[in-house]
Amino acid sequence: MLYNFTNDYSEGCHPSILDKLAATNLTQQPGYGNDEFTKEAVEAIRQLCQNPEVDVHLVAGGTLANLIVLGAVLKTFESVICAESGHINNHEAGAIEATGHKIETVPTADGKLRPADIQPLLNKFPEFHTVKPRVVYISNSTEIGTIYKKQELEELSRFCRQNNLLLFLDGARLAMALSAKSNDLTMADIAALTDIFYLGATKCGGLIGEAIVVANESLRKDFKYYIKQRGAMLAKGRLLGIQFAELLRQNLMFELANHANTLAERIAQNLQALGYAFLTQPETNQLFPILPDSLIAELSKKYGFFVWRKAHEGFSAVRVITSWATPQEHVEQFIQDLKALSQK
Amino acid sequence: MLYNFTNDYSEGCHPSILDKLAATNLTQQPGYGNDEFTKEAVEAIRQLCQNPEVDVHLVAGGTLANLIVLGAVLKTFESVICAESGHINNHEAGAIEATGHKIETVPTADGKLRPADIQPLLNKFPEFHTVKPRVVYISNSTEIGTIYKKQELEELSRFCRQNNLLLFLDGARLAMALSAKSNDLTMADIAALTDIFYLGATKCGGLIGEAIVVANESLRKDFKYYIKQRGAMLAKGRLLGIQFAELLRQNLMFELANHANTLAERIAQNLQALGYAFLTQPETNQLFPILPDSLIAELSKKYGFFVWRKAHEGFSAVRVITSWATPQEHVEQFIQDLKALSQK
Amino acid sequence: MLYNFTNDYSEGCHPSILDKLAATNLTQQPGYGNDEFTKEAVEAIRQLCQNPEVDVHLVAGGTLANLIVLGAVLKTFESVICAESGHINNHEAGAIEATGHKIETVPTADGKLRPADIQPLLNKFPEFHTVKPRVVYISNSTEIGTIYKKQELEELSRFCRQNNLLLFLDGARLAMALSAKSNDLTMADIAALTDIFYLGATKCGGLIGEAIVVANESLRKDFKYYIKQRGAMLAKGRLLGIQFAELLRQNLMFELANHANTLAERIAQNLQALGYAFLTQPETNQLFPILPDSLIAELSKKYGFFVWRKAHEGFSAVRVITSWATPQEHVEQFIQDLKALSQK
Amino acid sequence: MLYNFTNDYSEGCHPSILDKLAATNLTQQPGYGNDEFTKEAVEAIRQLCQNPEVDVHLVAGGTLANLIVLGAVLKTFESVICAESGHINNHEAGAIEATGHKIETVPTADGKLRPADIQPLLNKFPEFHTVKPRVVYISNSTEIGTIYKKQELEELSRFCRQNNLLLFLDGARLAMALSAKSNDLTMADIAALTDIFYLGATKCGGLIGEAIVVANESLRKDFKYYIKQRGAMLAKGRLLGIQFAELLRQNLMFELANHANTLAERIAQNLQALGYAFLTQPETNQLFPILPDSLIAELSKKYGFFVWRKAHEGFSAVRVITSWATPQEHVEQFIQDLKALSQK
Known part of the structure; x- marks a missing residue:
């Protein structure tokens, strides 16, 4: 992974x-x-x-x-x-x-x-x-x-x-x-x-x-x-x-929290740009995007996240979390992969 | 201290x-x-x-x-x-x-x-x-x-x-x-x-x-x-x-325990040599010597230990504990002080 | 009462x-x-x-x-x-x-x-x-x-x-x-x-x-x-x-229960005949008819029962319970009063 | 019994x-x-x-x-x-x-x-x-x-x-x-x-x-x-x-209590007259006389009471309780039996 x-x-x-x-x-x-x-x-x-x-x-x-x-x-x-x-x-x-x-x-x-x-x-x-x-x-x-x-x-x-x-x-x-x-x-x-x-x-x-x-x-x-x-x-x-x-x-703690939030926001903006909806409004480091099950299956090969619940036919809400320790480069790679897989 | x-x-x-x-x-x-x-x-x-x-x-x-x-x-x-x-x-x-x-x-x-x-x-x-x-x-x-x-x-x-x-x-x-x-x-x-x-x-x-x-x-x-x-x-x-x-x-853990026990034993032997009794038989890193209250008062100026309970008139049992981290030199100093104070 | x-x-x-x-x-x-x-x-x-x-x-x-x-x-x-x-x-x-x-x-x-x-x-x-x-x-x-x-x-x-x-x-x-x-x-x-x-x-x-x-x-x-x-x-x-x-x-206990149920059924049948609905199907000695609030107010002057909850505008469900000890004559009087008050 | x-x-x-x-x-x-x-x-x-x-x-x-x-x-x-x-x-x-x-x-x-x-x-x-x-x-x-x-x-x-x-x-x-x-x-x-x-x-x-x-x-x-x-x-x-x-x-309750206490006192006085000691001073309806084990065995054939605990060699304390409902005649019979058995 x-x-x-x-x-x-x-x-x-x-x-x-x-x-x-x-x-x-x-x-x-x-x-x-x-x-x-x-x-x-x-x-x-x-x-x-x-x-x-x-x-x-x-x-x-x-x-x-x-x-x-x-x-x-x-x-x-x-x-x-x-x-x-x-x-x-x-x-x-x-x-x-x-x-x-x-x-x-x-x-x-x-x-x-x-x-x-x-x-x-x-x-x-x-x-x-x-x-x-x-x-x-x-x-x-x-x-x-x-x-x-x-x-x-x-x-x-x-x-x-x-x-x-x-x-x-x-x-x-x-x-x-x-x-x-x-x-x-x-x-x-x-x-x-x-x-x-x-x-x-x-x-x-x-x-x-x-x-x-x-x-x-x-x-x-x-x-x-x-x-x-x-x-x-x-x-x-x-x-x-x-x-x-x-x-x-x-x-320090609040700077670390800001790091987590900022990376999450960056993921959220890209998800929105790709047209995905969210279970709840993105505000902090926990995101709940609603994704096609096929995309979820592809993403799972490379990334860990939690499948939260069925949303509607063919779509599920997932939980994606960033942390104080998440490296920026992994987030960028995740976004690129999201984009690439979404265009397929 | x-x-x-x-x-x-x-x-x-x-x-x-x-x-x-x-x-x-x-x-x-x-x-x-x-x-x-x-x-x-x-x-x-x-x-x-x-x-x-x-x-x-x-x-x-x-x-x-x-x-x-x-x-x-x-x-x-x-x-x-x-x-x-x-x-x-x-x-x-x-x-x-x-x-x-x-x-x-x-x-x-x-x-x-x-x-x-x-x-x-x-x-x-x-x-x-x-x-x-x-x-x-x-x-x-x-x-x-x-x-x-x-x-x-x-x-x-x-x-x-x-x-x-x-x-x-x-x-x-x-x-x-x-x-x-x-x-x-x-x-x-x-x-x-x-x-x-x-x-x-x-x-x-x-x-x-x-x-x-x-x-x-x-x-x-x-x-x-x-x-x-x-x-x-x-x-x-x-x-x-x-x-x-x-x-x-x-x-490692048992070597550390052995260190604590060995230092305690060294203290215990010196206490015994000085004629002091114990509430319980010294076996591990917790010692319960019975000391004169006057000695306890003197020792307390330099060392921390716990006064466990009154033993008999003028004497109390104290609890002296060594640990994996206790430095040998402090134990030696404690013994010297014990000896010196006991001879007064 | x-x-x-x-x-x-x-x-x-x-x-x-x-x-x-x-x-x-x-x-x-x-x-x-x-x-x-x-x-x-x-x-x-x-x-x-x-x-x-x-x-x-x-x-x-x-x-x-x-x-x-x-x-x-x-x-x-x-x-x-x-x-x-x-x-x-x-x-x-x-x-x-x-x-x-x-x-x-x-x-x-x-x-x-x-x-x-x-x-x-x-x-x-x-x-x-x-x-x-x-x-x-x-x-x-x-x-x-x-x-x-x-x-x-x-x-x-x-x-x-x-x-x-x-x-x-x-x-x-x-x-x-x-x-x-x-x-x-x-x-x-x-x-x-x-x-x-x-x-x-x-x-x-x-x-x-x-x-x-x-x-x-x-x-x-x-x-x-x-x-x-x-x-x-x-x-x-x-x-x-x-x-x-x-x-x-x-x-004996089941005869007593039968007495309670039978009197409740008699009340229920009369309520149904008067056109009233029920919150749950009458089966035992607890009835939950839905009555006009005005009727409830009138009945309350003479009988005790529990107003369960608002049903819809102007109507509430009430709980009416009979017991092994309920006298037949009080049930009959209750039914008569129900009929009389419902015709007003 | x-x-x-x-x-x-x-x-x-x-x-x-x-x-x-x-x-x-x-x-x-x-x-x-x-x-x-x-x-x-x-x-x-x-x-x-x-x-x-x-x-x-x-x-x-x-x-x-x-x-x-x-x-x-x-x-x-x-x-x-x-x-x-x-x-x-x-x-x-x-x-x-x-x-x-x-x-x-x-x-x-x-x-x-x-x-x-x-x-x-x-x-x-x-x-x-x-x-x-x-x-x-x-x-x-x-x-x-x-x-x-x-x-x-x-x-x-x-x-x-x-x-x-x-x-x-x-x-x-x-x-x-x-x-x-x-x-x-x-x-x-x-x-x-x-x-x-x-x-x-x-x-x-x-x-x-x-x-x-x-x-x-x-x-x-x-x-x-x-x-x-x-x-x-x-x-x-x-x-x-x-x-x-x-x-x-x-x-009424205190009269009933008095009845129980009075009968217990009567038993206690007779036990004392017979030379028996008590675990605790008789004061209320619970008595704890110390009796010979042989006497206890005999009494048990006719009366119920609780063997409380061993007292000393050959003797045990028993608990004898009277109540508001205890009939006087049973107490008198118990006393007679006590006396008779103690004289054997």
Whole structure:
């Protein structure tokens, strides 16, 4: 295979992380997140949030972050609302339900939740027979590549606060969202508009790591207990600290995200020029073009990507992902091959 | 502080791991443990176990390994038996109970379980009013530095099989146990005598990682679901694969363990020569000498270690730990200081 | 209010139960289901099942039965499939998810599941990222009053066995289903075609009680532990035993169900004669006629019933329920009032 | 067997309950605890508590009450402290752990907890590695028949409030405790000194039923959700309402408790006169005399009781229980037989 566009976690990490790991390898550091690198990472995130008060906790991965957060903030009878396409609903092997909580889902076209999607779930049988919705879970960018505009997030945030709902943002690909051309949100906006969210390193230059930001003060107390209890407190917290300390130095993570987005955009423009439609509007590093099955078969000989689902007779939507590490030349070759195969 | 003997996870990792991470950094690899390094690590562990059939799963840390294993093998009404000093009983913030299971504990002098400790727990009210013991959890080396001899493990294993109990060995410090002078067990013995166990890298040369070995065939099916559901399936499984692939190449991990044990032994011999007693027999890299409180106060000015508990009037047991990374010269200095301070 | 048709649990129990409670009140009996009445009830149920091998456990209510069964038979990563209208999905305050399991739902018109509804849920991402469906939950009669025909249940049963799925039938209103005019199933069929089911007394002549029948031999072992652990093992099991022993003597429960169904049919025929449509076909004691909102307002002055949902402009579906205890004269008066109000 | 002293739930219920069930049987009542009898019971309990604000919830049994309360008030990382002899620790099949919580136990001689027992559990490793104690669980009367004096409960209550601990009292046999000769507590004291407790009917004249009293205002919100979610909300709540409404009319429950205690005292006095010692001081309806094994063998031919445990060579402690329903004549016969057999 020439190149694999199946996901954005096929490579290792940005070299600055490896350099830092090597340079500090034999420094003795306290365990469990009390190391100096984690402190540095936490400060960098507080600065991005323009809020020195938020609590920040580094954990290994997204499913772990999701189950820790939802397990922490929900009472046993409270539910979380999410889009049907939400990661917690589909690809976490029932991790959230395993913490005891129901996920209530809403079908959406673009993977984004709006107040009108949520309102009907609040009008249920008005008593103890049903679960009580308490958290709204969104992803930015979404599982299908779209992003929230500032106004959308503001409306959702306002709706949640009016209805005693907590807003939780899964930011496994937040760097890509915030670096998208169409984006008008900042980390500070996210910290102000949500109650809790995380910023992912795994899919944007790190080997590992999601940084949970507890924006809502009432959720901060004893949060480390939840992390420890779920087995997410690494003895060598330095490993997580170094990922974020390096990636957030001089904006590196967002430059890497921009690289991924830019290459994706270049593919998208060529696909559009070739007349192909998309399942969702291209905005970030995840593209969902709808291609002829014959073209898919040809492309598969040389490139990796994921066949998402049947679109219509003879056509399927595929998922093509670029990453911080994708070389420009592979993208150019992919575009040339696309053009050549499309002209046949 | 000159040197910190508080734990064996204060430093980074063996340089060969960093070298390998760097050398393979931009190789594209499949995610979720399907990478080539994990395959190599799994093979190395199977060879150590002298059993090509065992399943091996790499996860980030010990609490995670414990809660995955116990959550996987226990039915809701089944309990796990462990020593009162067991890690799952004391230092995992209730992680096992959070998976729904009772821990039944037995007081021990040396942190080790024997059939006679377990038998009384099997003679309970013979019906559905009580939990039903199903797993015996042991640690090797134990939380207080002792190790199991082959005969002890054989007796325990036989007892468990006769009583329909599964034997689960927490090997967060298994490399140190198997490298101890007094040890007569091999990994192959462990794989043959237990049903499931893990080998820890975090405390012996790795940045992260415990390798769960599912020895009992009946426990293997669908095990990855449990790993995914607990949030323990790293997208970049290569990070875990490289730890074990490197540490198990040419026996490196056991040489590192031997280094830690040897330095500990040197400290222990000097402590004994100075007339100090120990809470438990020195066998591995964890020492529990009983020292005068005045000496402890003096030593604390220069060295880090953990004051374990009051021993008798004016004396406390402390925990002194050496690691794969402990430099010989710091140990020599520590011994000299010990001698000097003891003569005052 | 003249009469309340809101549900079928507004009254106490059949007098024969009260008589038996009184007659045996001071007899000393062993606790926890070892009393002679429970033994008698178990035998009666085994006879109805034409299977002396099935295990039978009596518990207080339906939600308790559902959470015990699903908590018992599912591994942590396994899910249960049910109709969107399923009781476990809507009206149990997240009880099933609180045992750690995801409910996967299918929209249906009539509350019944068919193989074609389930098949798509088995074709998911073929690995550990998603939950693994293991149980199919159905209700008979359904939450919207419909019943399964023998052929339907046979097809579903065959499909489940071919796909390694367990079939679990919620029989909170099983007596009404089996007593329906359109029914062609027997308890013996149910026991042969499902893996586990329960027969409800609460809604058919008892004060309390659902009888869980464990038809599938592989699910029987240690089942009482699950009952005890969920707090469902009554000290005075005689209370439950007497409900079923009396209701199953000389077919009483099914006569009571027939009474409820017959009165409902009489209402349904009159509604049809008056030209009203139904949300679902009337088959048992739950009717869902679609009535003008003005008529609903008038009827509400004299009768209790539940306004189910808006149907179309000016019309709503209501739920009207008759029970074993509903007096014929109230039904006749209700019909007269319906006629009179409809002619206005 | 002439008479069974094994437990206090061998008989049915006080006839006034059966009478009321019969008299109100066909009255239509709202379900789920909204019936008039439950309202009456709640008022009676508020009056006993001398507090019109407390919330009262009726559930079927003690294990159910315990798991609902602890599942409701504990966060996932919080633990409950109890005596080793506590019912939740021994005889609930791991029900509390199944809700996700660790039970921390303290050995006691008399089944009662005192501040000095609890203090050491609060002095643990001062961080997120251990569970965080939050509830102190006590039983009154205890599982071994002893009761709390007012001063003891006041000291415990004060200690809990000073240490941010909730005090939860299991009152499965509270009526017997409050009716004991040595008792100086009232229900109003209990309501004032604990945060949450329950009063049991099952063991004192009812067929079923424990009344959970939520004394601490901060624990009241949404409590019914927990009851529904655990499957404890009976459709025909009238069954529970009638138990308590009748038993609390004109102090009936406490008269019944007094009957049980008085008969037990009579047995105890005779045992003492015969020179037998007791495992714990006789105070309520549960006696734990230490008898010669030969006497136990003889008595067993005619009477039921529970052999509790070996005491010393040739002697065992047995548990002898009287109940509200125990006939005086059987007690007299038992005493005569005791005397006769002891003289042999």
